[in-house]
Amino acid sequence: MLRTPLCDLLGITYPIIQGGMAWVATGELAAAVSKAGGLGIIGAGNAPPETVRQEIHKVRERTDNPFGVNIYYMSPYVEELIDLVCAEKVPVVTTGAGNPGKHLPKLKAAGVKVIPVVASVALAKRLERLGVDALVAEGMECGGHIGEIATMPLVPQIVDAVHIPVIAAGGIADGRGLAAVLALGAAGVQMGTRFICAEECTVHPNYKEAILKAGDRDAVVTGMPGHYVRVLKNKLTRQFEELAARGASWEEMDRLGTGKLRAAVVEGDVEYGSLMAGQSAALVREIKPAAAIIEEIMAEAEAIISRLGKLVR
Numbered sequence: 027m028l029r030t031p032l033c034d035l036l037g038i039t040y041p042i043i044q045g046g047m048a049w050v051a052t053g054e055l056a057a058a059v060s061k062a063g064g065l066g067i068i069g070a071g072n073a074p075p076e077t078v079r080q081e082i083h084k085v086r087e088r089t090d091n092p093f094g095v096n097i098y099y100m101s102p103y104v105e106e107l108i109d110l111v112c113a114e115k116v117p118v119v120t121t122g123a124g125n126p127g128k129h130l131p132k133l134k135a136a137g138v139k140v141i142p143v144v145a146s147v148a149l150a151k152r153l154e155r156l157g158v159d160a161l162v163a164e165g166m167e168c169g170g171h172i173g174e175i176a177t178m179p180l181v182p183q184i185v186d187a188v189h190i191p192v193i194a195a196g197g198i199a200d201g202r203g204l205a206a207v208l209a210l211g212a213a214g215v216q217m218g219t220r221f222i223c224a225e226e227c228t229v230h231p232n233y234k235e236a237i238l239k240a241g242d243r244d245a246v247v248t249g250m251p252g253h254y255v256r257v258l259k260n261k262l263t264r265q266f267e268e269l270a271a272r273g274a275s276w277e278e279m280d281r282l283g284t285g286k287l288r289a290a291v292v293e294g295d296v297e298y299g300s301l302m303a304g305q306s307a308a309l310v311r312e313i314k315p316a317a318a319i320i321e322e323i324m325a326e327a328e329a330i331i332s333r334l335g336k337l338v339r
């Protein structure tokens with residue numbers, strides 16, 4: 027049985043967290059992951075608080091296990107969402123695309139555990155000083171908005187820089203990835219792309235199919251300096267390339283991207299939709315229930331770790 031201090035911190039059975047992906051990580055998916063012994067997370071994205079409240083209730087109708095909400099700091103509703111998660115006593119909040127420092131006193135007072143997603147050592151250190159409970163160290167192999175450092179060098183640097191549990195993200199989709207990041211000093215993994223292909227994930231079937239078909243070079247980076255996004259290659263990414271080639275403005279790029287994640291998730295537009303996915307898409311070959319994904323990853327990681335132990339004599 028493989029357990030880490032993260033399991034005790036969060037009250038979960040397995041050290042696996044599901045990424046809080048905007049539009050993708052609904053109450054249905056979060057509930058399935060939490061029910062299976064991982065930590066399911068609702069992705070608030072740009073959704074209004076009332077929508078997020080309904081997703082929280084969906085989780086609570088399905089399981090009593092701990093779960094989380096991801097707050098995206100570019101959302102126009104950050105303040106209201108902070109109040110919502112405190113009022114609802116959501117067990118865990120993860121944050122992305124910003125610094126949650128000013129909200130920590132309120133969240134801590136409400137008993138909410140706070141786990142910011144970071145992509146740099148400097149922000150990791152600053153947030154530890156402010157009292158966060160753990161950190162997700164997200165390498166640039168991940169899907170969606172990406173940082174600049176890959177998981178392999180990022181995770182051990184953050185592990186060395188802080189004393190709280192570090193969860194590795196970016197490029198991980200199986201038990202080999204879990205075993206590898208435990209070797210780097212992580213206390214668990216966060217996976218997004220793998221869970222898009224969970225049966226309980228409500229995205230359009232075309233989105234799941236695109237991940238199943240993805241090869242090693244299909245999860246490409248689009249956008250411009252300071253705002254790079256990893257998505258699966260399609261007609262939209264070619265339009266981005268054309269804009270970049272003629273030196274288009276940030277506004278033009280932004281306009282091309284607007285509404286495209288929704289188009290992929292809701293309408294299944296795999297040609298012109300934004301199919302956010304990480305480099306691990308090429309490792310995802312099967313749609314199955316979240317519980318089966320977690321069981322498979324745990325069994326694989328345990329087998330690897332015991333095999334590796336036997337190499338030492």
Ligand code: TUI
Nearest residue numbers: 048071072098122123124125143144145164169170171
């Ligand atoms: O946030 C992400 N990944 C994302 S967000 C997204 S797109 C989206 N689209 C529609 C609605 C909502 C969202 C797709 N992928 N990852 C977490 C992450 N956060 N990685 C890096 C950071 C980060 C960056 C800067 C964290 C903090 C930060 O702080 C700067 C500061 O203020 O110091």
